[in-house]
Amino acid sequence: MSLELNDPVTVFWWIALGSGLVVTACVAVLLVLLIGLLVDVDRNVSAVAVEVDGLAENLRSTVLLEGAASAIADIGAELGHHVTILSSQETR
Numbered sequence: 001m002s003l004e005l006n007d008p009v010t011v012f013w014w015i016a017l018g019s020g021l022v023v024t025a026c027v028a029v030l031l032v033l034l035i036g037l038l039v040d041v042d043r044n045v046s047a048v049a050v051e052v053d054g055l056a057e058n059l060r061s062t063v064l065l066e067g068a069a070s071a072i073a074d075i076g077a078e079l080g081h082h083v084t085i086l087s088s089q090e091t092r
Helices: 008-060 063-090
Strands: none
Touching: none
């Protein structure tokens, strides 16, 4: 068994080791990029969650709008009665 660098088996082993090193480096770079992307996605999802919570809080108060609209309509009707009474008193 010889360990010469000219031996084809030795050359193939060095090629395999070099290819493995290149693949390992590529995988490490891709994992770093993936981690950065996941951190960015997590940050943006957290921001969207805060916005959705605020939107949900705003929508919770829309139930009160129906009662407020009814009260405003009643005030408008009452104001209309006052205007009618006051304008009839001015003409006398």
